[in-house]
Amino acid sequence: MVAPPDNDVLWARALHFKHRDGTPALSGVSLEVREGEILAVSGPRGSGKTTLLRCLSGLVPVQSGEVWFNSVPMHTMGTLTRERLRRERFGWIDPAPVLVPELNVWENTALPLMLRGTGRRQAKTAALEWLERLDVGTRARRRPHQLQQAERQRVCIARALAAAPSVLFADEPTAPLHRSDRAHVLRTLTTAARSHGITVVLATHDPDTEALADRTVALLDGRRVKTVHLPPVSGTATTEGRAACSLSV
Numbered sequence: 001m002v003a004p005p006d007n008d009v010l011w012a013r014a015l016h017f018k019h020r021d022g023t024p025a026l027s028g029v030s031l032e033v034r035e036g037e038i039l040a041v042s043g044p045r046g047s048g049k050t051t052l053l054r055c056l057s058g059l060v061p062v063q064s065g066e067v068w069f070n071s072v073p074m075h076t077m078g079t080l081t082r083e084r085l086r087r088e089r090f091g092w093i094d095p096a097p098v099l100v101p102e103l104n105v106w107e108n109t110a111l112p113l114m115l116r117g118t119g120r121r122q123a124k125t126a127a128l129e130w131l132e133r134l135d136v137g138t139r140a141r142r143r144p145h146q147l148q149q150a151e152r153q154r155v156c157i158a159r160a161l162a163a164a165p166s167v168l169f170a171d172e173p174t175a176p177l178h179r180s181d182r183a184h185v186l187r188t189l190t191t192a193a194r195s196h197g198i199t200v201v202l203a204t205h206d207p208d209t210e211a212l213a214d215r216t217v218a219l220l221d222g223r224r225v226k227t228v229h230l231p232p233v234s235g236t237a238t239t240e241g242r243a244a245c246s247l248s249v
Ligand SMILES: Nc1ncnc2c1ncn2[C@@H]1O[C@H](COP(=O)(O)OP(=O)(O)OP(=O)(O)O)[C@@H](O)[C@H]1O
Pocket: 019, 020, 021, 023, 024, 025, 043, 044, 045, 046, 047, 048, 049, 050, 051, 052, 203
């Protein structure tokens, strides 16, 4: 086992993943994420973006290959150690908002901090600050069901940032937002991440989202590819309607 370079916060090698029903989701993906970097993972639906983020974040154990976080091997960790690492160092944003229905908005936002041992008052202050930045400060005392879907997603983003993770994994984080709101919310997320030194790994199939990242890693059918744009050639059955081909890297 060779340790990764020091300046990579995440370092993955030859990741393979198959779902329980045998569906292959990753076939030998390797990548590195530098400290403070905003990395977009792009690709069409079903290309393996979510599965890659789940493996990198320790949400699912690696079946084959290696994942290192700050030069510590995650692929050899037991479940409890991995869960503690995730709780203390990682944040996660799902493509649809997931909140605790019994808690109000600020309590939901403060929850990851309180689970880590931060006092209620300090956690509430941080939660309220981030809710303001995400333009949902006025909803702080409401329950999730009293909010619109797009507002609930803003709360999830505030919750992820309030906990000041080392790495934030965001899986299509602006999917439930109106198109006109997406750029603003994404800019808030990326600006906050940059100013707080949070590394971001962002799954997306939206070119506007990719444009806000420092670098993009493209996936297709569970493999890393580099997309080569070719002019469409009309009139042939095999090339009609295709503007790009992908080369494995
Ligand atoms: N729970 C599951 N059981 C079986 N196959 C799955 C499961 N989840 C995903 N898959 C399959 O694994 C492959 C990779 O899926 P994944 O969700 O990682 O891709 P994705 O790029 O994130 O797609 P999307 O943009 O639709 O979320 C796809 O073929 C998908 O159909």
